[in-house]
Amino acid sequence: MKKRNVKAVILATMAMAVLAGCSSSKNTETTTTSSEATSSAESKAEDGSSAESSSAGEDTGVAEIADGDFTVGIGQFAEHGSLDNCRIGFLQGLADEGIVEGKNLTVLYENAQADGGTASQIMDNFLAKKADLICAIATPIAQSAYSAVKKDGVPVIYTAVTDPVAAELANADGTPVGEITGTSDKLPVTQQLEMIRKVLPDAKTIGIMYSTSEINSVSAIEEYKEAAGDYGFEIVESGISSTADIPLAADNLVEKVDCITNLTDNTVVSSLPVILDKAGKKNIPVFGSEVEQVKIGCLAAMGLDYVSLGEQTGKMAAQVLKGEKKASEMNFEVIKEAAFYGNTKVAENLGITLPDELTESAAGLFDEISSTTK
């Protein structure tokens, strides 16, 4: 029987090795392979000096390569268009500051697939590989990161955390609670309401669908309800607990409202095409909360561009990596100005004209509906 057990373990190891082989070769396109990652992590382990020395010579050049060799662990909570954009933007932001992947930056990227247990194991793995900085994308994984690095003191830069204060990642005055800071993707609620009023002067009710399990959505709903009255709207909320509830909830919602607006709710956004389809049949406009949603068929959004949010985050991370500032010295940042995005094709389908004052200042106008979320 002992033999059998040994055999089981060996077989299991082999199976894992085979699978590891597939995955790392797949990764080569985007990141360095795992063996390279480990070796550069090791070489980085003993020096902290290069980071300090680099700050002296690094003031001006944007594309100039910064001295030093950095390892950054990026932990993303779920597979999701907006969060992917954060990651792309983050790497772009680092590159703008002279920290370029494949040259002086090794990226360890892991995705927790929305599983809290995996999230904390990912963080342990980053720490074991001696990452110089951890980038956490979305609230739950930022919290996992914070609790994992509490003792090690590795700086954490988060992004796509709607309310860092409520998540106890920042104090009420915006200062960090430790070596952790980043950017918030708080929605520009009043600007969105103002925009909807301009597009639909006669609308009375706005439907919002959200998952009861997502704290960001719950707080956004509260904010919408508070502000809606000022613009003469009434909010009809529809809480769901899983993707499976969406078709029914959407059927129900389109009967009751004049238009629908979206939050950055992960579950709802992942199933946006379903909602768009149901709303489209009833000729009800759906407003988005960020650029990707407008691309796939929302009428318009006063929203975030997660790529630029990621870039802003990447620049903060660069300051920490170069040793210019400590994470604990920087307050978290919010996106400064919400931009207007519109989809003229959707407007045409709905028989709505987007007002000129909005389209003239638009950050992006799309004249087609793309079929994929990414």
Added chain:
Amino acid sequence: MSIVLGVMEEGLIYAIMALGVYITYKILDFPDLSVDGTFPLGAAVTVMLILKGVNPFLTLFLAFLTGAFAGCITGIIHVKFKVRDLLSGIIVMTALYSLNLRIAGKANVPIFSQETIFENAWLESMVSEALEPYLVALILLVIVVVCKILLDLYLNTRSGFLLRAAGDNDVLVTSLAKDKGMVKILGLAIANGFASLAGCVYCQQKGFFEISTGTGTMVIGLASVIIGMKLLKRFNSVKATTAVITGSVVYKACVSIAIAMGMAASDLKLITAVLFLVILVVSNRTEGKVKIAGKKGK
């Protein structure tokens, strides 16, 4: 080193829950899905209590009791209302989702700034610097060992024997003039108490409650029980409870190895499934051979 500690911490937390799954799945032969709800229930109750200023050590007991109560409900639905085992678990799990949100108030509640069993003034004054990195794992080990010993002791009492009999041969329980339904309810209560306790410890260690943490708890529990039992089957002296705890750590170690190998995290579940399948198939095949040999002997 930190990765080994990480695995120990994760494994030990889930081991508490796996002890519960061991009772339902192995002893009672009851596929109990309510653990997917009672694990976050424990976490929800804990954050709520801690934010109200209750001593974190006390929350361990209160979380256990709340979980046990939820387990009773599953048992009552199954035994008294004659609902199928799987379905009664699903009913309780579904109801608990809403209840957990109500209890915690929100989907995500941080307790970073509060005292927990892992971080409090008393511990800081007691523990030396050198021990600090191992502190969490040590505390968890103590909790798990206490749970294990209590469960072992219980299983050797009169009531514990009845529990074991209820799974193997419920006619015997009836013939002893005992209500097998009550025994089942008791078993489910203990099992869900453990799941809830695990949730309590989990959120104190992580520093926050998140409604989604319960998803897949049952699967992790089952995997831990089966891996542990299969791996340590040949050692007769090893108690089943020890095997279950080992199984939980091994399971988490596998996940960790997969991550450390540079595996894309999106493939993690696949790896776990493959690993799980391999262990099961290998041990089943040899078991099959033994059975055939036995038949020939006849």
